[in-house]
Amino acid sequence: MSSKPFRVVILGAGFGGLEAARALARAPAEVTLIDRHNHHLFQPLLYQVATAALSPGDIAWPVRTIFRNQRNVQVMMAEVTGIDTTTREVLAGDELRIPYDALVLATGATHSYFGRDDWAPVAPGLKAIEDATDIRRRLLLAFERAELTENEAERRRLLTFVVIGGGPTGVELAGAMAELARHAMPQEFRRIDPATARVVLIEAGPRVLATFPEELGATARQSLERMGVQVLTGMRVTGCGPTGVECGEERIAASTIVWAAGVVASPVGSWIGADRDRAGRIKVRPDLSVPGQVDVFAVGDTASVMDAKGKPVPGNAPAAKQMGQYVGRLLAARAAGRPASPGFRYRHHGDLATIGRRSAVVALDSIRLTGLIGWWFWGIAHVWYLIGFRSRVVVSFEWLWSYLTFQRGARLITGREPLGGNAAPVPGQARALEKA
Amino acid sequence: MSSKPFRVVILGAGFGGLEAARALARAPAEVTLIDRHNHHLFQPLLYQVATAALSPGDIAWPVRTIFRNQRNVQVMMAEVTGIDTTTREVLAGDELRIPYDALVLATGATHSYFGRDDWAPVAPGLKAIEDATDIRRRLLLAFERAELTENEAERRRLLTFVVIGGGPTGVELAGAMAELARHAMPQEFRRIDPATARVVLIEAGPRVLATFPEELGATARQSLERMGVQVLTGMRVTGCGPTGVECGEERIAASTIVWAAGVVASPVGSWIGADRDRAGRIKVRPDLSVPGQVDVFAVGDTASVMDAKGKPVPGNAPAAKQMGQYVGRLLAARAAGRPASPGFRYRHHGDLATIGRRSAVVALDSIRLTGLIGWWFWGIAHVWYLIGFRSRVVVSFEWLWSYLTFQRGARLITGREPLGGNAAPVPGQARALEKA
Numbered sequence: 001m002s003s004k005p006f007r008v009v010i011l012g013a014g015f016g017g018l019e020a021a022r023a024l025a026r027a028p029a030e031v032t033l034i035d036r037h038n039h040h041l042f043q044p045l046l047y048q049v050a051t052a053a054l055s056p057g058d059i060a061w062p063v064r065t066i067f068r069n070q071r072n073v074q075v076m077m078a079e080v081t082g083i084d085t086t087t088r089e090v091l092a093g094d095e096l097r098i099p100y101d102a103l104v105l106a107t108g109a110t111h112s113y114f115g116r117d118d119w120a121p122v123a124p125g126l127k128a129i130e131d132a133t134d135i136r137r138r139l140l141l142a143f144e145r146a147e148l149t150e151n152e153a154e155r156r157r158l159l160t161f162v163v164i165g166g167g168p169t170g171v172e173l174a175g176a177m178a179e180l181a182r183h184a185m186p187q188e189f190r191r192i193d194p195a196t197a198r199v200v201l202i203e204a205g206p207r208v209l210a211t212f213p214e215e216l217g218a219t220a221r222q223s224l225e226r227m228g229v230q231v232l233t234g235m236r237v238t239g240c241g242p243t244g245v246e247c248g249e250e251r252i253a254a255s256t257i258v259w260a261a262g263v264v265a266s267p268v269g270s271w272i273g274a275d276r277d278r279a280g281r282i283k284v285r286p287d288l289s290v291p292g293q294v295d296v297f298a299v300g301d302t303a304s305v306m307d308a309k310g311k312p313v314p315g316n317a318p319a320a321k322q323m324g325q326y327v328g329r330l331l332a333a334r335a336a337g338r339p340a341s342p343g344f345r346y347r348h349h350g351d352l353a354t355i356g357r358r359s360a361v362v363a364l365d366s367i368r369l370t371g372l373i374g375w376w377f378w379g380i381a382h383v384w385y386l387i388g389f390r391s392r393v394v395v396s397f398e399w400l401w402s403y404l405t406f407q408r409g410a411r412l413i414t415g416r417e418p419l420g421g422n423a424a425p426v427p428g429q430a431r432a433l434e435k436a
Numbered sequence: 437m438s439s440k441p442f443r444v445v446i447l448g449a450g451f452g453g454l455e456a457a458r459a460l461a462r463a464p465a466e467v468t469l470i471d472r473h474n475h476h477l478f479q480p481l482l483y484q485v486a487t488a489a490l491s492p493g494d495i496a497w498p499v500r501t502i503f504r505n506q507r508n509v510q511v512m513m514a515e516v517t518g519i520d521t522t523t524r525e526v527l528a529g530d531e532l533r534i535p536y537d538a539l540v541l542a543t544g545a546t547h548s549y550f551g552r553d554d555w556a557p558v559a560p561g562l563k564a565i566e567d568a569t570d571i572r573r574r575l576l577l578a579f580e581r582a583e584l585t586e587n588e589a590e591r592r593r594l595l596t597f598v599v600i601g602g603g604p605t606g607v608e609l610a611g612a613m614a615e616l617a618r619h620a621m622p623q624e625f626r627r628i629d630p631a632t633a634r635v636v637l638i639e640a641g642p643r644v645l646a647t648f649p650e651e652l653g654a655t656a657r658q659s660l661e662r663m664g665v666q667v668l669t670g671m672r673v674t675g676c677g678p679t680g681v682e683c684g685e686e687r688i689a690a691s692t693i694v695w696a697a698g699v700v701a702s703p704v705g706s707w708i709g710a711d712r713d714r715a716g717r718i719k720v721r722p723d724l725s726v727p728g729q730v731d732v733f734a735v736g737d738t739a740s741v742m743d744a745k746g747k748p749v750p751g752n753a754p755a756a757k758q759m760g761q762y763v764g765r766l767l768a769a770r771a772a773g774r775p776a777s778p779g780f781r782y783r784h785h786g787d788l789a790t791i792g793r794r795s796a797v798v799a800l801d802s803i804r805l806t807g808l809i810g811w812w813f814w815g816i817a818h819v820w821y822l823i824g825f826r827s828r829v830v831v832s833f834e835w836l837w838s839y840l841t842f843q844r845g846a847r848l849i850t851g852r853e854p855l856g857g858n859a860a861p862v863p864g865q866a867r868a869l870e871k872a
Contacts, residue, residue: 076584185500394833397833405826
């Protein structure tokens, strides 16, 4: 093992995969990092792309650039189609077979519609850049259509936006949508008042931000309601369609629905026949290896892990990074023939979510921050974790500019595809003026 | 006319339409500005989006925001489907009929394949944001695929980029592509050297930048060739396909082809039965009105106009702005019952094109600037004409950052649509890793 290089293959260039590769920087290992995108995405700020505050390029960086100077990493943009644990090879693209000595599964999670995949076209989730620009398109188109319609009921439907799921993503999205409607477009429309738009946040459980300390969930709810967001807890969505959302007997006519209610792990666990939890995550051992597969590890949203208190480790960026770093170090030791570290221990640093202008909730170990101070903390923490000087400068400037002017910097409706789902055909969108 | 407001309808929110609406700011007129996009696009920098230097949001602004404070402008995002010159109404969307007292046609131009529209899927042009992100995707994917392939001939094909058309757009694109390959990706690939990519600029005429003074065309060609661009003049493309370009007997195997060879005016002229030139532009009268239609005007790329010397007015942004402003002022006078100004006179301020890092050619009245000085002039002029403080800061910063680091800020491969045309199926693109 010391004569031949130790080959580590990492699937997925999210937070977990990135940290695993980084932790192998000085190891006598050859690392292959495979992702179907060419970029690493800073998902915690993706909702700001969906609400026109930031551009995709502000929060995504080519994976190659990140590893430019780490010469033992080879980046491949390819679709993984299978894993052969017998020959220890990853199958990718049409014909690639990539041998490994150790394999790290960091393929993340995707939206789960709990068996109602037919809701996907009308209630998109928010995981990739394309999701964000799709939601941005729906949101902004709704205002444009509302300005054109003569029908009062249709106008109200167009100006109703529903977010399903009251976790951090749902709360941040609902807050940002309310701000977009109330502040970003004053005086720009002649026939409608965008501030009359209705934003509804639906949560099946009893409260929003269920994983946060209870008083912060209550604070977040108050902040949302002060911004005009209607927060419906204990409501289960029973239907999503082109004209709106159903919760049992109740119907909310809406043009734009966003799904932030549930995720399911990528199916990589099923490829290797691993034991999985309800959310499809692989039940890993304390060292994050897959039971029965000493050479295969799972990190981030692909892994089901318990912390020291027996509570599940949350599916967020810090947890994914910690797991990735842990496995990277473990494999660095293995490659060098050093003894392995003890089992993975999750350190919970805190929870944070922003609700809107000058409003955020932050729970650190023993500290609670809300309002303006929480908001500053939230902003600085997020800029800190962006990759590279350029993004930090650009995002800081965009935020400062938005803060001072109340405007949004990326209010673009883009995309050629005709909008399916809950959007009525829009005048002037599907066909080109020049080609009519 | 003085009691009832004078209704001006402007089709198209490009440079011409925008200036026409602005010139009517203090006129007793109601202006309706219709575009199928929600944004005004700064087309002169679109090639920088296509080559990953800028984000779409940096060079596009919501039309509504631009006219936020001009209360007599109503902005409509809609597709115009026809014009009824008898009832003097514009037909838009599914059911909208918008009456006008004066109509300004500013719908611009689109790519012309000279009867070979079947080339469009393999050789996209560069007019809209979607075109730019599509070309960016093809360019960046070509490098990713080249890194994966084992086939040497295929690798060479993947790393060959062809730009058809040696006008300013073609020259700027070819230069930016060469820079992207040579400077933006050093050390990022492990199996290919991106700097070996071949960029070919094909021009049917005898020289590039044919509308510029001759010595500047020669300078531009030298600069391109110094950057490694192969400039082929006097070559007519006879075929474009998924595997490359044909010029008579010669074949160039290429993965990425961009069409910058010709434009044709939007078909709005045919709707109103106006007399048009070969490029579909309406042959307008000296006051830019359409012969036989005293209430209809054409500006920008939709209009065929001669300057004082009998030379055709070029199809660029300054010309469109001058025409738009002229018609706006004429209609402002008409609305106020004042006498109209004399015929339109085009003032040629100069020609400029950038070739790459520290290299541009600028022809002002009696001044010629090239090299570093030309490049600075080009950059400052373009930042100056951007709309708003935010874009000026962001674009200046992105350029400064790119200049210092040699990197590109928006190197993202986005879009869900499977790539048709000259791109082979890419491993890992069409299907999602999570859903495989």
